[in-house]
Amino acid sequence: MAAKRSGAESKGSGRTGESPQSGQEPRNEPPLSLERIVATAVELLDAEGIDGLKMRRLADRLGAGAMSLYWHVDNKEKVFDLALDSVLEYRGPPEVDASRDWRGDVVHMLEDWRASMLRHPWSASLLPRRALGPNILGRLELLSKTLSGAGVADADLNVAIWSLWNFVIGATTTRANFDLSDDDRTAAQQRLTGLSQDYPTIERSRLLLDNDWDGAFRKGLDFLLDGLAPRQ
Amino acid sequence: MAAKRSGAESKGSGRTGESPQSGQEPRNEPPLSLERIVATAVELLDAEGIDGLKMRRLADRLGAGAMSLYWHVDNKEKVFDLALDSVLEYRGPPEVDASRDWRGDVVHMLEDWRASMLRHPWSASLLPRRALGPNILGRLELLSKTLSGAGVADADLNVAIWSLWNFVIGATTTRANFDLSDDDRTAAQQRLTGLSQDYPTIERSRLLLDNDWDGAFRKGLDFLLDGLAPRQ
DNA sequence: AATTGCATCGTACGACGTACGAGTCAATCG
DNA sequence: CGATTGACTCGTACGTCGTACGATGCAATT
Numbered sequence: 194m195a196a197k198r199s200g201a202e203s204k205g206s207g208r209t210g211e212s213p214q215s216g217q218e219p220r221n222e223p224p225l226s227l228e229r230i231v232a233t234a235v236e237l238l239d240a241e242g243i244d245g246l247k248m249r250r251l252a253d254r255l256g257a258g259a260m261s262l263y264w265h266v267d268n269k270e271k272v273f274d275l276a277l278d279s280v281l282e283y284r285g286p287p288e289v290d291a292s293r294d295w296r297g298d299v300v301h302m303l304e305d306w307r308a309s310m311l312r313h314p315w316s317a318s319l320l321p322r323r324a325l326g327p328n329i330l331g332r333l334e335l336l337s338k339t340l341s342g343a344g345v346a347d348a349d350l351n352v353a354i355w356s357l358w359n360f361v362i363g364a365t366t367t368r369a370n371f372d373l374s375d376d377d378r379t380a381a382q383q384r385l386t387g388l389s390q391d392y393p394t395i396e397r398s399r400l401l402l403d404n405d406w407d408g409a410f411r412k413g414l415d416f417l418l419d420g421l422a423p424r425q
Numbered sequence: 426m427a428a429k430r431s432g433a434e435s436k437g438s439g440r441t442g443e444s445p446q447s448g449q450e451p452r453n454e455p456p457l458s459l460e461r462i463v464a465t466a467v468e469l470l471d472a473e474g475i476d477g478l479k480m481r482r483l484a485d486r487l488g489a490g491a492m493s494l495y496w497h498v499d500n501k502e503k504v505f506d507l508a509l510d511s512v513l514e515y516r517g518p519p520e521v522d523a524s525r526d527w528r529g530d531v532v533h534m535l536e537d538w539r540a541s542m543l544r545h546p547w548s549a550s551l552l553p554r555r556a557l558g559p560n561i562l563g564r565l566e567l568l569s570k571t572l573s574g575a576g577v578a579d580a581d582l583n584v585a586i587w588s589l590w591n592f593v594i595g596a597t598t599t600r601a602n603f604d605l606s607d608d609d610r611t612a613a614q615q616r617l618t619g620l621s622q623d624y625p626t627i628e629r630s631r632l633l634l635d636n637d638w639d640g641a642f643r644k645g646l647d648f649l650l651d652g653l654a655p656r657q
Numbered sequence: 658a659a660t661t662g663c664a665t666c667g668t669a670c671g672a673c674g675t676a677c678g679a680g681t682c683a684a685t686c687g
Numbered sequence: 688c689g690a691t692t693g694a695c696t697c698g699t700a701c702g703t704c705g706t707a708c709g710a711t712g713c714a715a716t717t
Contacts, residue, residue, distance in 0.1 A: 224664085224665095225664080225665080247703085247704070247705085248704080248705065248706080249703090249704080249705090252666095257665075257666080258665060258666035258667075259666080259667095259705090259706085260665075260666055260667080260668095260706075260707090260708095261664075261665050261666060263705095263706070263707090264663080264664055264665070265664095268705080268706075269704095269705065269706090317553070318550075318553060318554045321549070321550060321553075321595075321598035321599055321602055322550045322598070322602045327623075330623070330624055330627065331624075333624070333627055334623075334624040334625075334626055334627050337626035337627055337629075337630055338626045341626055341630075347629065347630060349644075350630040351630050351631065351635055351641060352641050352644045352645050352648070353645075353648075354630070355596070355599075355641050355645060356592065356645035356648055356649065358595060358599065359591065359592050359593075359594075359595025359596045359599065359645065360588065360591050360592060360595060361591075361595070362591075362594065362595035362598060362599060363553075363590060363591025363592060363593070363594035363595035363596075363598075364587070364591045364595075366553035366554070366594060366595075366598070367553055367587075367590065367591065367594060370553055370554045391559075391562070391566075392562055392563075392565070392566040393566075394566055394569035394570045394573055395562065395565055395566050395569050397569075397579065398569055398573070398579060398582040398583050398586070399583065403583055409583060409584050409587050412581075412584045413584050413585075413587055413588035413591065415652075416584070416585075416588055416649065416652035416653050417588065417648065417649050417652050418652070419651070419652035419655075420647075420648035420649050420650070420651035420652030420653070421648050421652070423651075456695085457695080457696080479672085479673065479674085480673080480674065480675080481672090481673080481674090484697095489696075489697080490696060490697035490698075491674090491675085491697080491698095492675075492676090492677095492696075492697050492698080492699095493695075493696050493697060495674095495675070495676090496694085496695060496696070497695090500674080500675075501674065501675090
């Protein structure tokens with residue numbers, strides 16, 4: 194197991210913040226911390242994509258040496274875990290007091306979930322193969338509670354949650370990986386149009402050409418919710 | 426662009442199969458070919474997982490030098506693309522002539538899809554971020570045709586297909602990455618039970634503990650299909 | 658003044674993807 | 688028949704990556 198800390202918080206250590214004056218370079222960087230590392234990792238991932246995250250580059254951005262990161266983090270995998278979960282925070286449905294319709298709450302949370310991931314497209318391809326962090330578990334718990342409160346039987350709860358989870362995961366990963374670049378997109382379109390005699394129905398339904406991802410997500414989600422809890 | 430071949434077929438080159446007798450090592454390996462490379466890549470992926478596929482190891486298994494692969498394949502990414510698509514072939518629904526119920530056909534194809542991917546767990550995490558190969562497109566085309574023939578309006582076709590796609594992708598990627606190892610699994614369970622006061626509803630619904638993945642998939646799919654095309 | 662423990666980082670190692678160019682061999686052509 | 692060509696193989700080498708290891712600095716404690 195790891196000897197270092199890797200799990201402790203660094204809060205409350207009461208830095209004076211005056212010391213790093215040795216006289217040479219303009220190093221006003223605050224000291225390293227898990228929070229700063231994770232935040233910068235998210236920046237880097239946003240800017241350079243999933244393959245753009247290298248420990249050396251991350252350290253550069255932090256004004257630190259590459260190996261300094263390893264005091265705060267076990268390895269690169271943990272950086273991914275933390276960055277992913279940090280992006281999936283959720284602050285609950287808009288309403289403060291009694292949430293009137295559970296369906297609206299569910300849709301709100303899932304659309305927010307999707308939006309959060311699409312704001313950081315790398316997160317989509319990461320989520321399915323990473324550990325479940327607290328923010329993810331929090332969302333699942335909220336979803337469970339809402340559905341349960343809406344009258345979904347415990348026996349169906351499991352299936353209902355997994356179905357919604359599957360839908361969100363599938364939709365976001367697909368979406369996030371379909372518009373990586375316009376080049377890819379137009380190339381794929383051309384290739385597909387060239388293949389349209391092989392796949393006529395796909396062509397006709399404009400399956401891969403339609404750009405209304407948001408609408409498709411919402412409509413599909415409605416269909417799924419209809420199936421899970423028929424209205425009346 | 427690539428200078429080599431990378432897209433041509435190697436069939437019909439009519440090897441005599443007698444030549445490689447130079448007298449030293451027991452090298453009875455057949456010559457390299459795209460097919461052999463892809464098949465061996467699948468073997469290696471099955472055995473060692475997604476991180477276990479290295480070009481040198483792949484070449485070793487093929488009894489070839491590492492750089493020999495690059496004559497047949499542009500780069501490692503292409504190996505992934507080809508391995509993925511090769512695993513997703515589909516031979517149609519069981520019935521030969523008139524397929525009686527479209528719903529049965531859809532379920533059969535999607536369950537087969539899921540089964541194919543779970544037989545090769547690495548494929549699940551690969552699918553969302555790779556190009557669409559012919560076998561994938563073939564399945565989508567079949568799905569389109571079936572749904573369209575079942576009376577789904579062209580306007581809804583897009584949403585319907587994406588919803589089903591999302592469901593399959595989400596279900597398989599999640600499933601494939603949740604039982605990588607028993608160690609991981611029991612560790613996660615313990616961690617979760619320790620956290621059960623934070624997530625009581627998850628705990629109660631046995632969300633992460635229930636092992637009936639197949640049943641959950643089937644039931645969720647039924648719910649979704651109910652929503653997409655209400656029975657009567 | 659000496660000790661301790663947190664934190665940083667330079668160096669180095671092994672593994673990886675793959676560019677490059679030399680090599681082999683069968684088929685083709687004069 | 689020898690020369691040429693083009694399909695195919697592979698050894699070497701380069702640059703980059705994650706990270707093990709140990710030295711170093713520095714603040715708080717003794």
